[in-house]
Amino acid sequence: MASNKYEEIVQAAVELFEKKGYHATSVQDIADAVGLQKGSLYHYISGKEDLLLGLAQRAITEFNQRMERILSSERSAQDKMKEALSMHLELITHDVQLSTVLLRESVALGERPQQVVKEATDLYLDLWTRLLAEGIEAGEFRPGNPRMTALAILGACNWVFRWYQEDGTLRSQAIADIYADLFFDGIKK
Amino acid sequence: MASNKYEEIVQAAVELFEKKGYHATSVQDIADAVGLQKGSLYHYISGKEDLLLGLAQRAITEFNQRMERILSSERSAQDKMKEALSMHLELITHDVQLSTVLLRESVALGERPQQVVKEATDLYLDLWTRLLAEGIEAGEFRPGNPRMTALAILGACNWVFRWYQEDGTLRSQAIADIYADLFFDGIKK
Amino acid sequence: MASNKYEEIVQAAVELFEKKGYHATSVQDIADAVGLQKGSLYHYISGKEDLLLGLAQRAITEFNQRMERILSSERSAQDKMKEALSMHLELITHDVQLSTVLLRESVALGERPQQVVKEATDLYLDLWTRLLAEGIEAGEFRPGNPRMTALAILGACNWVFRWYQEDGTLRSQAIADIYADLFFDGIKK
Amino acid sequence: MASNKYEEIVQAAVELFEKKGYHATSVQDIADAVGLQKGSLYHYISGKEDLLLGLAQRAITEFNQRMERILSSERSAQDKMKEALSMHLELITHDVQLSTVLLRESVALGERPQQVVKEATDLYLDLWTRLLAEGIEAGEFRPGNPRMTALAILGACNWVFRWYQEDGTLRSQAIADIYADLFFDGIKK
C-alpha cells in the first residue's frame, strides 16, 4: 500500500500535467504543490518520467480491467457494447485530468516507456475489437471490419477529453446514450 | 512568394515536431536539418513558437477552407457529409505529420497563440455542426444533437493520426467509406 | 542573516560590475569568481538584473538613512552640512566600487527597477534640498535656489567616484574639508 | 567633408545611445533609424565601438577647443571662469544627448579607446586647473588646491546631464549664473 505522501504527489502531478503539460511542469512545481523540497521528492519517486509513466499505466490499467470484466460477462454483444461505452465515458469524465494526461501527455515519454503504454492501449483496442467481432459473429452487428470500427468508436470516445468540462451540463451517461444511438443506428433517417 | 529556405525550415520543423515532439525538438535540430547555423535560422523565423503556430494555422486553415467550400456547394446533406469525411481523412492522411503536429503539439503553445488555434478549430466544429443541422432540417438525418454528433465524428476522424501509417494498407478513401457506413447506418443489423 | 555565499556573490558582483561594467560582466564571470557553476548561482539570486538592483538599493539606502539621521539631529544647518559632506564622501570613498556601481551602472536596469532606484535617489536629493532650505530660513545661508544648490553640491560629491582611487593620497575627510570650504565661502578672495 | 549619410548615422547613434544606452542599442536599431540594412552600415562605419568612440571624441574635442580659446583670451581669471562655466553648461545643455553619451556611455568602450577619451578629458581638467591656478596667482581667488576645486566644479557641471531636460524651464545661462554665484561666494551669509 503506497504511502499517503506518494498519493499526494501523484495527484499533484496529474493536476499539474493536465493544467500546464508535462514539459511545462517542473519538478519544483510538483514539490511546491505538496509542500516538499525538490530533493525530498526523490524519496518517493524515481524521476519525473516515471511519475508520468506510473500515471499513464494506472489510467490505462483501469480501462483494461473494466473492459475485461465486461467482455467476460454473460450478455448480448449489444448490451456489452452499451456497457463498454458507459464505462469508457464514465472513466474519461470522472477523472478528466488523468485521462487527459494519459491521452495527451504520453508522447512526452521516452521510447521504452512509451512502448509500454502503447502495448497496454493496444490491448484495450484488441478488447474492443473482440467485442465487435463477437457481435458480428453472433449476428447482432452487420459484417464489417471490427478493428476499424473499434478505432472509430474509441477515437470518438477519447476525443471527449478535449471538450468535456467537469462543470459541463452533460453527464457521462448522457453522452454514452447519444454515442450509443449514433454507433448503433447511425444518423440516417 | 515565400523563400525556398523558409519552406525548407517549415518542412523540417513539421518532420521533427512530429517525430520527437515540439519540446524535444531543439532549434539546433531544425538548423541541422536544413544545414544552417542556429543563429541563421532567425533570418527566417521569429522564434520556435511562431514556427509551431504558423504550422498549426496553415493546417487548420486548409481544413476550414475545404469545409466551407463543401458546405456552400449544392448537394444533399448526405452527399456533403460523404464529401466532408473524404476531405477530412484525405487531409489527415495526406500529410499525417502536419496533422499530428496540429492535433498533438498545439498544447505546447502559450496561452495567446493557443487561443488563436482554438478559435480556428472551433470554427471547424461549427461548420460540421451546421452540416448536420442542415441534414436534420432537410429530413435526411434523424433528429438529434448535431453538435454532439459532430464532436463524435470529428473525434473518430481526428484519431486517425494516432494509428495511420503512411505506408499502411488503407487508402484514406477506404477509411472514409467505412466511417461513412458506420456513421450513416450504425453497426446494428 | 543572509548566507555567507550570498554575500560572497554580492561582493563579487560589485567588484566585477565596477571593473568591467554590468553588461560586460557575464553571469559566468560571477560564478567563476565565487567558485560555483553558473546554474548554482540561481540558488542565491533570481537573476543578473536583480543582483544589480539589490546592490543599488543597498547603496542608496545607506545614503538615505545616514542623511535622515543627520537632518533630525539638533545642530546648526552649517554643522549639519559639514556632517553631510563628510558622510557622503566617506560613503563614496569607503566603498568606491559600490558607489561606482550605483552611480554608473544603474542605467543598465530596466524601466521599472530603474524607477525604483530613481525614487530613492530623488528622496536623497530632497533631503539635501531640505537641509539647504533650513539653513536659508535660519539665516545661516544666503537666499537662493536650494534645489539647484543641492544639485551642484551632490554633483560635485558624486563625481568623486570618477577620480578617487582607494590608494589615493587624499582621505575622504580631507576632500570633505576642501569641498566644505568651497561651498561655504567660494573661491573669491 | 563627411557624407550626409554618415552624419545621419552618427546622429541616429547619439539619439539611440542616449535613449537606450550603448549596449541596449543594436546595430540593427541604428540601421533601422537611417533606413539602411545592417550590412550597409559598414560602408560608413568600421564598427559599433568606433561609432561610440567617434562620438565621444567629437564631444570632448569641442569642450577642449572652447576652453583653450577662453584660456588664451585677455581677461581676468574671474571673467574667464564665468565664461568657462557658461560655455560648459551651454555645451552640455545644447546637446544633452551627446553629452550624456560622452559622460555616461564611454565606459562601454574597450581599454584602448577608453584611454583615448580619458586623455582628452584629463586635458580638459588640466585646462580648468590652470585657470584656477592663474586666478590664485593673480590674487583673484583664495589660495587652495586648484585641481580639487576644478574637480568639484566640473563634477557639479557635468552632473547636469542627469537632471537637465531640454524642455526644462532653466536656460543654461541661468544655471551658469547660479553656479557662478555658488562657486565664487559660497552659500554662507
Next chain:
DNA sequence: AATGAATGAGCATTCATTCAT
C-alpha cells in the same frame, strides 16, 4: 524522511560582423 546546495548539460535567442552578389 527531509533538506538544500550543487551540478552540468541544455536551450532559445541576440548580435556584431563578414562577404558574395
Next chain:
DNA sequence: AATGAATGAATGCTCATTCAT
C-alpha cells in the same frame, strides 16, 4: 553603394537529478 544571407560565439536562464548532512 547596398543588400541580406550567413556566421559563430556568447548570454542569461532552467531544470532534473544527486548527495552529504
